[in-house]
Amino acid sequence: MPERKSQHWADRIVDQILAQPRPEDHVYHIVTGITPSGRIHIGNLREVLTADVIYRILQERGKKAKLFYIADDYDPLRKVYPFLDPQNYQKFVGHPLSDIPCPCDQHPSYAEHFLEPFLASMSQLKIDLTVLRASELYKSGRYNQVIIQALEARDTIAEILFRLTGKEIDEFWSPFVPICESCGSMAETKVIGWDRERELVGYLCQQCQNQGWVPVQGHGKLTWRVDWPARWSFLNVDIEPMGKDHGSKGGSYDTGQEIVRRVFHKEPPFPIVYEWIRLEGMGDMSSSKGNVVAIEDVLKVVPADVLRYLIIKALPKQRINFDPVNQLLNVFDEVDNEQAKYRDPRSLELSLASGFVPIKVPFNHLISIVQIAGGDPARVSAILKRGGYQIPESSAKELEERCRYALNWLEHFAPAEYRFSVAESVPQSVQSLTPSQRRVLGKLSDLLSTMLSQKEEKDISAEEIHRSFYEAAQQEKDLSIKEVFQAFYTALIDKEHGPRAGWFVKTIGVEFVQKRLAEASAIEA
Ligand SMILES: [Zn+2]
Ligand SMILES: [Zn+2]
Numbered sequence: 001m002p003e004r005k006s007q008h009w010a011d012r013i014v015d016q017i018l019a020q021p022r023p024e025d026h027v028y029h030i031v032t033g034i035t036p037s038g039r040i041h042i043g044n045l046r047e048v049l050t051a052d053v054i055y056r057i058l059q060e061r062g063k064k065a066k067l068f069y070i071a072d073d074y075d076p077l078r079k080v081y082p083f084l085d086p087q088n089y090q091k092f093v094g095h096p097l098s099d100i101p102c103p104c105d106q107h108p109s110y111a112e113h114f115l116e117p118f119l120a121s122m123s124q125l126k127i128d129l130t131v132l133r134a135s136e137l138y139k140s141g142r143y144n145q146v147i148i149q150a151l152e153a154r155d156t157i158a159e160i161l162f163r164l165t166g167k168e169i170d171e172f173w174s175p176f177v178p179i180c181e182s183c184g185s186m187a188e189t190k191v192i193g194w195d196r197e198r199e200l201v202g203y204l205c206q207q208c209q210n211q212g213w214v215p216v217q218g219h220g221k222l223t224w225r226v227d228w229p230a231r232w233s234f235l236n237v238d239i240e241p242m243g244k245d246h247g248s249k250g251g252s253y254d255t256g257q258e259i260v261r262r263v264f265h266k267e268p269p270f271p272i273v274y275e276w277i278r279l280e281g282m283g284d285m286s287s288s289k290g291n292v293v294a295i296e297d298v299l300k301v302v303p304a305d306v307l308r309y310l311i312i313k314a315l316p317k318q319r320i321n322f323d324p325v326n327q328l329l330n331v332f333d334e335v336d337n338e339q340a341k342y343r344d345p346r347s348l349e350l351s352l353a354s355g356f357v358p359i360k361v362p363f364n365h366l367i368s369i370v371q372i373a374g375g376d377p378a379r380v381s382a383i384l385k386r387g388g389y390q391i392p393e394s395s396a397k398e399l400e401e402r403c404r405y406a407l408n409w410l411e412h413f414a415p416a417e418y419r420f421s422v423a424e425s426v427p428q429s430v431q432s433l434t435p436s437q438r439r440v441l442g443k444l445s446d447l448l449s450t451m452l453s454q455k456e457e458k459d460i461s462a463e464e465i466h467r468s469f470y471e472a473a474q475q476e477k478d479l480s481i482k483e484v485f486q487a488f489y490t491a492l493i494d495k496e497h498g499p500r501a502g503w504f505v506k507t508i509g510v511e512f513v514q515k516r517l518a519e520a521s522a523i524e525a
Contacts, residue, residue: 029237066130174191186221242274278319337358430490485497
């Protein structure tokens, strides 16, 4: 194995996994699970991406592997989330997500409403998932045997949970939570008996007082801390990533390990504990808090490779601060430019997804250009060419796509200071500039005029133009250079800040700017 490969965290994890002896033809089962209770966000993406890199590396090493995603759509709706209408959803609290109507009426269920965009993003990210729905696993009978085993081992499980979590277990506690036949909720049902032979459970619903006997199949689910090890046992799970809450001491992996060994007589999977992804300035992403960035929204502004790379590059135990402004733009450039300082080639290799073709134009720069070019790729291409960027004809499609990303970024994530458009005529706000600011615009205009009289516009460099700002400032002693730039941007884009001035003037046309500044300086306050 080449030295370089062993440096990446995912390669090191695979080394550890392969150090455990397995038969030659063993098929590694890597399992992920997410509850589709709200928009599935890029914090959740870490779960599947962590699994996916392990899956890819196992295959690289000639092993057989299968990557599962279990949609926990049989989990109950915990509460009416802020994004739900209480009138419609209060009555469904406690019902399985797969049995609740979807918020938009276009999907078969509440769960599918959130699963559909997630699964579409997965295919864009080239994550090859075998999708299992918990509701189907329960309804099809896959769980029957483990449910009976868990009911039989109720006391053992209760003892493990109490010992490892320190939480009191009440005498009516059961590893199985029935769904009330009458009201459809599992929020307040209690198991009052069970029949091993007929696979039935007797229950009492404290919400509607209904009592009865129902088959375990499709009429309830195991509680999370038992469901997880049960699933490890019948899916033969070898490897599973988990958020740090599950992986902590006394967490569900801790209790699950002992439950799977003692109750289901299997070994727990190899755990990969990962940290949360926070949204810069907004805390850990959580769909119940509503501070999330959906995966499909990020895929509108960067190619799949870039999003993969952003997550894969960080060690799982490292918290990622997702910042759609500085960080996302930098990461884009790392993927696009092989000379980028912090580029990690192995992470990049593990991030291949969309046939990404580099064009080596800083994304930040492109964001300014698309605005000057009014989003027209042909004009963008012309501006880039004048600026010395060599974009081959064969990359026209990539450039067009990149322009679309830039426009989407401006629409979805750009802070106000990134957005601008060149004003059609001298903006009103020029009137509020000081007399010396208006005078300096006249001086700038004169300097540009001199340049234009000495050489052709195409031979004037951005540096020369940039220097003329300082020259003009020299002549207007009571102005700081900052005030000079401020006056300039006000006259052109009606803002106090903007793209790099020398480059900007050259890009929108020296003569155009020269005239505009002359007009602006002539405006009376
Ligand atoms: Zn829907
Ligand atoms: Zn009920």
